[in-house]
Amino acid sequence: xxxxxxxxxxxxxxxxxxxxxxxxxxxxxxxxxxxxxxxxxxxxxxxxxxxxxxxxxxxxxxxxxxxxxxxxxxxxxxxxxxxxxxxxxxxxxxxxxxxxxxxxxxxxxxxxxxxxxxxxxxxxxxxxxxxxxxxxxxxxxxxxxxxxxxxxxxxxxxxxxxxxxxxxxxxxxxxxxxxxxxxxxxxxxxxxxxxxxxxxxxxxxxxxxxxxxxxxxxxxxxxxxxxxxxxxxxxxxxxxxxxxxxxxxxxxxxxxxxxxxxxxxxxxxxxxxxxxxxxxxxxxxxxxxxxxxxxxxxxxxxxxxxxxxxxxxxxxxxxxxxxxxxxxxxxxxxxxxxxxxxxxxxxxxxxxxxxxxxxxxxxxxxxxxxxxxxxxxxxxxxxxxxxxxxxxxxxxxxxxxxxxxxxxxxxxxxxxxxxxxxxxxxxxxxxxxxxxxxxxxxxxxxxxxxxxxxxxxxxxxxxxxxxxxxxxxxxxxxxxxxxxxxxxxxxxxxxxxxxxxxxxxxxxxxxxxxxxxxxxxxxxxxxxxxxxxxxxxxxxxxxxxxxxxxx
Amino acid sequence: xxxxxxxxxxxxxxxxxxxxxxxxxxxxxxxxxxxxxxxxxxxxxxxxxxxxxxxxxxxxxxxxxxxxxxxxxxxxxxxxxxxxxxxxxxxxxxxxxxx
Amino acid sequence: xxxxxxxxxxxxxxxxxxxxxxxxxxxxxxxxxxxxxxxxxxxxxxxxxxxxxxxxxxxxxxxxxxxxxxxxxxxxxxxxxxxxxxxxxxxxxxxxxxxxxxxxxxxxxxxxxxxxxxxxxxxxxxxxxxxxxxxxxxxxxxxxxxxxxxxxxxxxxxxxxxxxxxxxxxxxxxxxx
Numbered sequence: 170x171x172x173x174x175x176x177x178x179x180x181x182x183x184x185x186x187x188x189x190x191x192x193x194x195x196x197x198x199x200x201x202x203x204x205x206x207x208x209x210x211x212x213x214x215x216x217x218x219x220x221x222x223x224x225x226x227x228x229x230x231x232x233x234x235x236x237x238x239x240x241x242x243x244x245x246x247x248x249x250x251x252x253x254x255x256x257x258x259x260x261x262x263x264x265x266x267x268x269x270x271x272x273x274x275x276x277x278x279x280x281x282x283x284x285x286x287x288x289x290x291x292x293x294x295x296x297x298x299x300x301x302x303x304x305x306x307x308x309x310x311x312x313x314x315x316x317x318x319x320x321x322x323x324x325x326x327x328x329x330x331x332x333x334x335x336x337x338x339x340x341x342x343x344x345x346x347x348x349x350x351x352x353x354x355x356x357x358x359x360x361x362x363x364x365x366x367x368x369x370x371x372x373x374x375x376x377x378x379x380x381x382x383x384x385x386x387x388x389x390x391x392x393x394x395x396x397x398x399x400x401x402x403x404x405x406x407x408x409x410x411x412x413x414x415x416x417x418x419x420x421x422x423x424x425x426x427x428x429x430x431x432x433x434x435x436x437x438x439x440x441x442x443x444x445x446x447x448x449x450x451x452x453x454x455x456x457x458x459x460x461x462x463x464x465x466x467x468x469x470x471x472x473x474x475x476x477x478x479x480x481x482x483x484x485x486x487x488x489x490x491x492x493x494x495x496x497x498x499x500x501x502x503x504x505x506x507x508x509x510x511x512x513x514x515x516x517x518x519x520x521x522x523x524x525x526x527x528x529x530x531x532x533x534x535x536x537x538x539x540x541x542x543x544x545x546x547x548x549x550x551x552x553x554x555x556x557x558x559x560x561x562x563x564x565x566x567x568x569x570x571x572x573x574x575x576x577x578x579x580x581x582x583x584x585x586x587x588x589x590x591x592x593x594x595x596x597x598x599x600x601x602x603x604x605x606x607x608x609x610x611x612x613x614x615x616x617x618x619x620x621x622x623x624x625x626x627x628x629x630x631x632x633x634x635x636x637x638x639x640x641x642x643x644x645x646x647x648x649x650x651x652x653x654x655x656x657x658x659x660x661x662x663x664x665x666x667x668x669x670x671x672x673x674x675x676x677x678x679x680x681x682x683x684x685x686x687x688x689x690x691x692x693x694x695x696x697x698x699x700x701x702x703x704x705x706x707x708x709x710x711x712x713x714x715x716x717x718x719x720x
Numbered sequence: 721x722x723x724x725x726x727x728x729x730x731x732x733x734x735x736x737x738x739x740x741x742x743x744x745x746x747x748x749x750x751x752x753x754x755x756x757x758x759x760x761x762x763x764x765x766x767x768x769x770x771x772x773x774x775x776x777x778x779x780x781x782x783x784x785x786x787x788x789x790x791x792x793x794x795x796x797x798x799x800x801x802x803x804x805x806x807x808x809x810x811x812x813x814x815x816x817x818x819x
Numbered sequence: 820x821x822x823x824x825x826x827x828x829x830x831x832x833x834x835x836x837x838x839x840x841x842x843x844x845x846x847x848x849x850x851x852x853x854x855x856x857x858x859x860x861x862x863x864x865x866x867x868x869x870x871x872x873x874x875x876x877x878x879x880x881x882x883x884x885x886x887x888x889x890x891x892x893x894x895x896x897x898x899x900x901x902x903x904x905x906x907x908x909x910x911x912x913x914x915x916x917x918x919x920x921x922x923x924x925x926x927x928x929x930x931x932x933x934x935x936x937x938x939x940x941x942x943x944x945x946x947x948x949x950x951x952x953x954x955x956x957x958x959x960x961x962x963x964x965x966x967x968x969x970x971x972x973x974x975x976x977x978x979x980x981x982x983x984x985x986x987x988x989x990x991x992x993x994x995x996x
Contacts, residue, residue, distance in 0.1 A: 327966075
């Protein structure tokens with residue numbers, strides 16, 4: 170894992186002192202709210218319905234045991250005993266006080282963490298594939314590039330007051346687990362014909378009011394040119410992005426209004442002027458960062474692992490968990506473990522301080538002290554020996570972290586919604602809970618198979634509903650909560666945006682509607698056909714009929 | 721005739737607060753009620769003076785109904801602000817229906 | 820308006836002329852881009868120090884060929900959230916080689932001063948009673964820079980950038996010959 174050097178550490182320490190002073194100036198009245206708000210947003214501090222909310226950065230979703238312990242401590246001492254993992258691999262605390270936030274940031278700085286640029290019109294946390302470095306289908310480790318981008322983007326003096334927020338994601342595998350095409354800049358690691366590493370660069374993805382998928386601006390960019398090319402894109406955006414209308418200020422609108430060709434021309438022209446400058450990455454620099462992500466000391470393990478096979482045969486609940494919550498590791502004898510934060514009846518993505526600490530201990534013992542956060546609000550233990558999977562599972566069960574549902578219908582993404590968020594129009598958490606309960610009651614979750622349900626409480630789409638197989642958008646209709654359903658969204662390399670299926674459903678009707686969609690799918694699918702495949706084959710009509718015909 | 725009260729978030733800890741006779745408190749039921757547009761305007765002006773004095777952030781008016789024994793905000797958002805999140809998780813209070 | 824230049828409170832010799840204001844006989848004057856375009860010859864012929872004030876949205880490319888005429892370029896921040904002038908400043912310094920005074924005007928607040936300086940501004944109009952103290956504090960807050968901008972560059976010591984050209988990749992794969 171990346172370890173802070175003295176400069177990283179000094180930066181966060183100075184940042185804490187700077188913010189402490191800014192808070193003092195706000196509390197004394199020297200700074201007005203208007204002046205202070207962008208400053209507190211640049212440190213991830215929102216003012217929500219009930220309280221301040223602090224969004225802590227987890228760069229490209231990588232967390233050490235020690236860091237998770239620190240988060241547990243913060244949850245306990247400064248919050249109400251829990252934290253919430255987000256769709257951008259960050260963690261949120263919903264009950265912090267402004268006056269204590271400098272202390273929270275100081276505690277975070279001690280473990281090499283911060284909340285810099287997790288909000289505001291700045292370069293946000295760069296996210297990556299949660300299986301980085303361990304996936305069997307990996308081309309090259311995206312964390313290397315995400316770390317380079319992190320350093321380049323942190324307190325960038327030219328790009329701290331962009332027209333709007335800016336999100337970058339990197340995927341290093343054949344399969345896109347980072348929802349790259351929904352980002353302002355998306356990067357797919359590729360090799361050219363000579364075997365050289367580089368990227369396909371995509372620009373202009375984004376959800377929200379006008380969802381769009383990112384378009385390819387450069388089919389192959391050599392890795393040495395990564396930062397200079399990003400700088401060129403950001404400069405064009407900073408100069409030309411709209412500043413007159415908040416809802417048209419993302420780069421996706423600029424790409425749309427200029428047209429892809431013209432936009433690309435501008436970027437390439439700007440890049441031509443800086444490509445040989447100081448941002449060009451020397452081999453040594455890339456190698457230096459890459460060395461920070463060297464594999465842990467794996468053992469050589471003979472497969473199959475007899476004890477695992479025996480446990481699998483003996484214990485059907487364990488077998489079920491293996492089927493859904495583990496993924497193939499690049500090393501024989503190891504597995505990637507998904508820790509589900511979606512127990513039926515719980516709040517999606519939430520975890521209590523006790524569970525965080527227990528999980529940190531498990532990661533320390535069984536995963537070389539490392540965890541990952543996924544953009545689907547779950548956690549990952551990336552390096553678990555196959556021989557230890559059974560013991561791990563047995564430890565996760567009493568913690569409520571062993572729901573065998575990763576990627577299934579009850580593995581729902583939901584934003585905090587109107588229960589917490591001042592931007593929301595409707596609640597999302599209770600809807601997620603009711604859907605999960607209905608799925609459990611139906612008893613067919615495994616049979617249904619892969620089904621990604623995503624719920625947002627407002628148009629800002631923090632629940633990523635546009636790329637849900639079933640997406641739900643909460644709206645306010647004359648004071649009542651209604652849910653607009655979209656179908657057919659998908660977040661992987663063959664990404665698609667969901668299409669609105671018809672009139673919105675009331676809170677009372679929405680769970681039945683979801684059940685009817687599932688039933689329609691089950692009735693019409695070909696053997697082995699996943700929901701998204703069936704939807705793409707069938708189109709919306711059969712679902713529309715089933716949802717609306719009787720009404 | 722609609723009744724209005726003033727609410728804001730307290731600066732130092734972000735808590736939802738309501739303007740009452742004796743200042744800001746977390747108790748909506750103790751809020752000063754304005755029964756006319758003029759009274760509401762005056763109440764909001766007083767609140768904004770407070771905001772300038774740094775106790776609270778962004779005060780605004782909300783509609784309430786007087787149901788005899790309690791004031792009930794008309795918007796769901798404000799009912800949630802008064803009563804807290806409606807969802808259960810771990811050690812937190814169990815799910816309630818928002819009245 | 821208090822002016823900080825080279826880290827100190829200074830008197831401001833410059834006069835910013837409105838578009839319809841007559842050119843004074845003496846003294847350095849700064850004009851808008853629109854006026855520069857209309858009266859370029861007259862302004863240059865004056866033979867006195869000349870400045871120009873660009874609004875957000877007026878890209879410095881529009882004066883790139885004429886930089887030699889300006890002893891002062893002022894870039895406006897209409898609201899402190901409008902970050903276009905950060906890019907303009909860097910381009911003026913790093914792309915077009917501008918060496919004169921580069922001044923931040925408009926809504927210039929303490930918490931943006933260090934970013935501005937790192938982008939190449941060397942003068943700041945700060946609406947504050949103790950501008951010098953404000954500047955002193957603002958500049959000292961962060962000492963670690965991750966981006967090679969302007970004069971200060973990256974704090975972390977780094978290998979010199981490799982010259983452009985092909986080579987084998989890290990895994991030692993040979994290039995196609």
